[in-house]
Amino acid sequence: MSEFCYQYVVLRCVPRPEREEFVNVGVVLYCQESDYLDVAWQVDRDRLATFAPGLDLDRVVAALEFVAGVCAGDARGGEAAIRPLGQRFGFLKAPKSTVVQPGPVHGGVTADPASALAHLRERLVG
Structure with missing residues (x-):
C-alpha cells in the first residue's frame, strides 16, 4: 500500500485573541x-462555556460548518469552496481574526488520510 504525505492544521476556538x-x-x-481535503471537529459545549462564558457557541459551530x-466543495463554503483543493487548504490555513483560527501547519505520512484525520482529531481535540 502506498503512503502519502499530508499537511494538517488544528482549528482553535480563540474567544479573546489578546489573551492568547x-x-x-x-x-x-x-x-x-x-486528492483529499477534509475536516473533523467536535465542540464540547460545556467545556467552551466554562472556558469562555458568554461565547456564542452557535457561532463556533457555524464557523466549523x-x-x-x-473542504467538501459545497454551498456552505461559499466562493472558497469552488477552488481547487490546494487553494481551499491554503484559504483554511491562513490566519483569520475570527473565533475559530488555524494553528501552525504540520505534516505526516499515511496510507489512509481519512484514518489519519480521525486519529488526529481524537488525539488533538478529544
Whole structure:
C-alpha cells in the first residue's frame, strides 16, 4: 500500500485573541497526492462555556460548518469552496481574526488520510 504525505492544521476556538488562550475544536487534513481535503471537529459545549462564558457557541459551530463546506466543495463554503483543493487548504490555513483560527501547519505520512484525520482529531481535540 502506498503512503502519502499530508499537511494538517488544528482549528482553535480563540474567544479573546489578546489573551492568547484557545481550545482545540477541529483538524483540517490535506493530502495532495490522494486528492483529499477534509475536516473533523467536535465542540464540547460545556467545556467552551466554562472556558469562555458568554461565547456564542452557535457561532463556533457555524464557523466549523463553513470549514466543512470549504473542504467538501459545497454551498456552505461559499466562493472558497469552488477552488481547487490546494487553494481551499491554503484559504483554511491562513490566519483569520475570527473565533475559530488555524494553528501552525504540520505534516505526516499515511496510507489512509481519512484514518489519519480521525486519529488526529481524537488525539488533538478529544
